[in-house]
Amino acid sequence: MRILLIVLCLLSVAAQATVYKWVDxxxxxxxxxQPHSNAQQVQLNENTDNQVSMAPVKPVNIAGATAVTEQKAIYQVSILSPHHEETIRDNAGDxxxxxxxxxxLASGHYLQLYIDGIATTDAQTSALFSLKDIDRGEHKLQLKVIQQNGKVLASSSEITIFLHQAGLIKPAIPAPSVKRANG
Known part of the structure; x- marks a missing residue:
């Protein structure tokens, strides 16, 4: 068994070292x-192996770094207007x-507005959001503070608003029924 392993190792080393080149x-x-007619054996240099070296990693005080991040992440977020359960009347939905x-907000922290649980605006540093073309009906709004990587640091209470839009469809008016007398 040992002899077989030694022979296989020697064959694999020999096979790796031989490369043939030819022009058709x-x-x-x-x-x-594999050898081919008119093939020449290619001599490989010893320095063809890729070597990557990295600088040594400096240890970081993880406990101190976490405390600083958590300290920056303490935010109080609220929605000032519209108020909870307010009715907004706007035909355009704006x-x-x-x-x-x-x-x-600290550097790298942003505000994002969520409507019905979906982020509907880009993250921004301003607390003023102009919404356009929102469908009529009941909607839940929530404001969140996020980091650049998308991690939520704080969020407001969810409020409910009602968006009313005047309808253009008039109810159908039934035609008056005419009763005929048989006679």
Whole structure:
């Protein structure tokens, strides 16, 4: 068994070291580990192995870094207008949401408005959101403070608003029924 392993190891080393190169009748260059007519053996340099070296990693005080991040992440977020269960009447479905965040946002932290659980605006540093073309009906609004990587740091209470739009469809008026007398 040992002899078989030794022979296989020697064959694999020998097979890895031999590469053949030849040019076909169309001028295309080919490489192979199998000999071919008119093939020349290619000598490989010893320095063809890729070596990557990295600088040593400096240890970081994880407890201190976490404390600083958590300290920056303490926010009080609220929606100032519209108010909870307010009815908004706008036929175009346009209205403005005003929020408040305390303390002021740190660098890399943003506000994002969610309508019915879906982020409907881009993250921004301003607490004023102008919404356009919102469908009529009941909607739930929530304001969140997020980091650049999308991690939610704080969120406001969810409020419910009702958006009313005047309808253009008039109810159908039934035609008056005419009774005929038989006679």
């Amino acid at each position: 009748k169309d001028g295309n260059i080919h490489y192979s580990d 209205f403005t949401v005003t929020g408040d965040v305390q303390p002021q």
